[in-house]
Amino acid sequence: MGLISAYRLRLRRQRLLWRAFRRRRELSSVTNRMASWPAQPILLFSTLRNERIRLPYFLEYYRKLGIDHFVLVDNGSDDGSREYLAAEPDVSLWSTGASYKRSRFGMDWLMHLLRRHGREKWCLTVDVDEFLVFPFCETRPLRALTDWLDSSGTRTFSAMLLDMYPKGAMHEQPYREGQNPFEIAQYFDSGNYSIRRNPGLRNLWIQGGPRARLYFTEDPKEAPAMNKIPLVKWDPSYAYVSSTHMMLPRGLNLVYEEAGGEKPSGCLLHAKFLDTFAAKAEEELRRGQHYAESQEYRAYREGITRERDLWCNWSEKYINWRQLETLGLMSKGNWA
C-alpha cells in the first residue's frame, strides 16, 4: 500500500470520526442504565424510527442470544417506540429529531455512542429487522463466540444479510406484536449472490437475493449490498464507512480467507418483507431519507403495487444455522 493512499484512508477515517463527534449534540439522553452493566458486557447498538410492533420480539431475541445491554437511538418515533423502550430495564436510550439522512443514515449517532461506550467491548450493530445467526447459536451463547474470537485475536465477525420473505403477498399474513417474524417470512434465496472484492477498502461486495432477482434486473449495480460486519470489538479509532458494510482501518474488513480456507461467519436474517413493509416503504419514500434518493424503495413500491411474490420454486425454507452453513452462506471456520 502506498503511503499516499494510506494517508488518504486515514484522513477519511478521521473525517468520519469528526462527523460523528459533531453530531453528538443532536442526541439527547432519555434513559441511561449503563450503571447496571456487568463486567464485560456485550452491547447492541441500533437506530430506529416507528418500530413499536417489532420491538418486543427484537429485544427478546437478542436477550436470549446473550446481549447484556441495548444502546438505542430513537429517531423521532411517534408510535410509542420511545416510551416502550424507556421502560425496559436493559436499554439505554437516546433520542433525536434530526435528519436521518444527514447523519449518514444514523451511523454518525451510533458511531459516537460506540466510541463513547463501546471501547474494548464486543458491540453488535444491527437494525431492528436484522436477527443474528452464528455457528452453534442454538447451543452456545454469543459470549462463547466473542471469547473464542478474543482468544484468536480477531476483532471483527461478518454476518451477511439474508433477505427473508413469505410465500404469497406480504399483506396476506399480518405480523402480530411479539411474533417471530420468521414464522411468516420463512424463505430465502440460497445461491444467487454476486461477490467481488473492493480493492480500495478490501471488503467483499456482496449483492443478490430476492431484491436483486426481482427489482434490480435492469440495473444490478444498484442492488443493495448484503455484506455486513456487525460484530466488532470496538476501539475508539474505528469507523463504519457505509452502514455496517465496511470499516476503517481497512484491515478490519478482512473477514474472509483468500488462500482457500473458511473463516467463521454468520448471517443476519432480514425480516424486512412483512406486511409492515408496504407502509414503511410509503413513509420512507415520502421522507426521502434513504439511500440513493430512495431508489431502492421506489423499486420496491413498483414491485409491491404489482403484488409481486418474492417466493419462487427454488426458494429455500429456513430451518436453522446448520442449513445455512451447508448451503455455504455462513461457516463454522475452525470453531468446533
Added chain:
Amino acid sequence: MLCHTALNRAAAVARHWAAAGCPVVIHLDSRVPEAERAGLAAALADLSDVRFSRRVACEWGTFSLVEATILATTQILQEFPAVDRVYLTSGSCLPLRPIAELQAYLAAYPDTDFIESVTTADVGWTVGGLNKERFTLRFPFSWRRHRRLFDGYVVLQRRLGIQRRIPEGLVPHLGSQWWCLTRKTLEAILNHPERRRHDRYFRRVWIPDESYFQSLARKVGAKVESRSLTLSKFDFQGRPHVFYDDHLHLLRRTEAFVARKIWPEAKLLYDTYLDPTTASANRPEPSPGKIDRLFAKAVERRVKGRPGLYMQSRFPTRTRGGNRSAAPYGVFSGFADLFVDFHGWLAKATEARVHGHLFAPDRAHFAASEAIFKGGLSDSANLRDYNPRSFLTNLIWNSRGERQCFQFGPNDAQDIAQFLAGDPNANILIVSGAFSIPLWRSGRPFAEIRAEAARLQKVEAEFIALLQEPETKARVRVWNLADFVEDPVEPLRQIVDELNPRAEQRQEALPQMVDLSGFAQFIQNLRNQGMQPVLMGDFPTELDMAAINTALSRPREAR
C-alpha cells in the same frame, strides 16, 4: 494446578480433586489481582489439603510456566509425603471420569510416567514451524508483545548460522504440557546434580513447558508411557480447542480422564462432571481419537475450505491452479447446431442436467427453460453479466451432486471465457465452425450472413486461442467441422464415456445430424465473397447424409 482466569471454576475443580483424597497445590499467576486471589483463597479455605504455591508471573512460551510448575511440584512433594503421583493440570482442565477411576488406572501401571515425549525429529504436531530450533536458537524477545523482533531474531540467527549447544546427555523431547509423573521421577529431576545447568539452558528454549519435563524424564531414565492422560487438542494456529456444553456426548465417548480446555461458562459440563454422585465403573481405555475427527475437520475447513464455494468468509483469490468451481462440468460448443435435439440426447446419455446457452445475449437458457434455477439464480442477462463468475460458480455450487452441462458459442457473452480456461473442472468440447450451420439455414440475406459469419469466426478463434495457451487448466477437445462430420460416431461415444462412465454398457443410439447437403456450396459462397472460413476445415463437397445417420443410429456393439 496452574491457574490464571475463571477462578470460580478452578476452585470447584480443586474441591473435586480434594474430595477424592488428592492434595492440590495451586499456582496462581502473580498478575491476577489481589481481590481475585483473596476470593479464590476464601472459597477453598475450608480444605486443608488445598494449598497455594509461591507465585510468579506467567507468560506463554517462556520459562515462567516451568518455574511455576517446579514451585508447585516441589511444594506438593514436600508437604504431602504420601503423594506418590503428581498430575499437572490447569484451571481450565476438567476431570471427565471419577477420580477413583484414575487412581485405579494409575495403580495398574506402577512406576509408570505418563508423559508425551517425542524426539524433535519425529514430532509432527508442533504448529508454527519451530521444532528442533526451539532448542538451538535463543529467544530473548516476547512472542506476544514483540512479534517482529521475535521473528526477526529467529531469521537472523538462521542466516548467521548461530546455534546453541544442547547440554551433553540431554536429548530434546517434545510433548503435551500436561503430564502425570511419579514421585521418583520428579525427585530425580528436581534434585538432579545438574539442575542449575538444565534450568539455565531451558530458560532460553522456546515453549519450555512442552520440553523441560519431557526431555528430563528421558534423561533420568523414567519408565515413560508416551501419552498424556489429558485430552487436549490444538487448532492450526497452536491454540487449544475449547469444549462447550454441546460437546458433552463427544467427551463421554473419549473416555479420557481429564480434558482441557473447558469454556468457563459451560455449565452443563461442569455440573455433569463435577457431580460427586457419579459412580466409578470399570470403563475402557481412553480413546481420544474419537474427538480428533471433529477437530481435524475444523482445521481442514479453516485451511482448505469447501472447493468451489465463494462466500462472505471464503473468497479464494490466491489459489494457484486449483479448482475454481465445486464440481466438473461440460461445456459444449457447436454440437447443438450440428445435431437434432442434442440437448435431449445428451441429458439421456449422460444423466446430466443439460442447459442451453447459459451465456446467451437475451437471457440464461436454463434446462427446461426455467426462468429461475436452483438457489434462486435468475435468467436475467443483466444480472448474469454483472458478475459472470459468480453466476457460474453459484450454478455449479447450487447443483452439487448433479453434473451440469451447457452450450457455449461465439454468439454468447464471452466474459466468462477466461474463467473457463483456468478451471480444471471445465470439460470444454468444441466443434469449430459449427456456428455457420444455423446461419446457413437462417435464410437471411447473404450479405448479413457473411458479416455475421466473419464476426462469429473471429470470436470463436479467439476463444480457441485462449484455450490453447499454456496456462489453460481446463480439459479441451477441438474438432473442426469437416473432420467431425466425417466421423462423428467415435467422438460422441468418447464424450458419453467421459461424462458418464457408468453408462458404458448401454447401447444408446446417437443423435441425428442435421441435413448438410449443400453446406459445402455455402462455404464456397463465403469464400467467393472474400471471407476466409478457416474454423470449418476442408468441408467435403460430396456428403452422404444417409450413411452418416445410419452410422449414428447403429447401436454400439457390446464390448
